Amino acid sequence: MSAGKLLAAVYCVGVLAAQAWVIWPTTRSRAYYWPFIDYPMYSWSFDQGERISHARLMLLPCDPTGSPAEMTFQDAHLTRHEFQDRVLRAAGARNASAEAARRARISLATLAHEHGPVRICRMEVWMQFFRIGANGLELPGSEWTPSLGWGVSEGVVADSGAAPVPPKP
Numbered sequence: 767m768s769a770g771k772l773l774a775a776v777y778c779v780g781v782l783a784a785q786a787w788v789i790w791p792t793t794r795s796r797a798y799y800w801p802f803i804d805y806p807m808y809s810w811s812f813d814q815g816e817r818i819s820h821a822r823l824m825l826l827p828c829d830p831t832g833s834p835a836e837m838t839f840q841d842a843h844l845t846r847h848e849f850q851d852r853v854l855r856a857a858g859a860r861n862a863s864a865e866a867a868r869r870a871r872i873s874l875a876t877l878a879h880e881h882g883p884v885r886i887c888r889m890e891v892w893m894q895f896f897r898i899g900a901n902g903l904e905l906p907g908s909e910w911t912p913s914l915g916w917g918v919s920e921g922v923v924a925d926s927g928a929a930p931v932p933p934k935p
Contacts, residue, residue: 818896818903821853822910825878826888834890835883842877857891857914875918890915 767775812818824834839849855862856870871889878886891914896907 812898814898814900816898818898819854819859820894820896820907821850821857821859822892822894823849823853823856823874823878824890824892824912825882825884825886826890826915827884828887829884832884837874837878837882841881842874843881844877853891857893871916875916878918886918888915888917 823837825837826832826834839846842849844852852870852874856867856874858867862870874889878889890912892910893913894907894910897904
C-alpha cells in the first residue's frame, strides 16, 4: 500500500472515530459538536395534536409600585436550554419530583438574587401553550398566564413550596 493510500485510510478512520465519539450517549451537550450530529433530520419531532409549552420566569419586586420583570437566560448567565429546563422543572413540568422542583426554585431564586436588577419578593412561572396542527405549529399560541409562584427572601425560597397563582379578577 502506498503512503498516500495509507494517509487517506488513517484520515477516514480518524473522522469516523471522531463521529463515533461524539454520538456516544453521554451527559455532555451535543450542540457543541454541531458539524457531526446537530442536523434537523436528527432532531426530536412532535406529532399532530401535541401541545408545546413555553415558560417565562417573572420577578415581582418587593416595591408594590414596581412592575414584574422577566428574567432571561442571559440575565441568569446560563444557556437557553439550561434556563428553560430549570424554569420548567421549577414549575413541576418535565416529570420533576417535588424535591427536584424545590431545588430548581432555590437555584432560580439564587440566580435572581445575584443577577436581578431589583430586590424581589416573589417569582412566578408564566406559561404559554402552542398546538401542532395539520400544517405544523398553530400560531398564535395561548395568552401568557401565570401558573405557579413562590416567595423569595434574599435569594432563598421563603415558603416551603410553590402554589398556583390565583387568576386575576
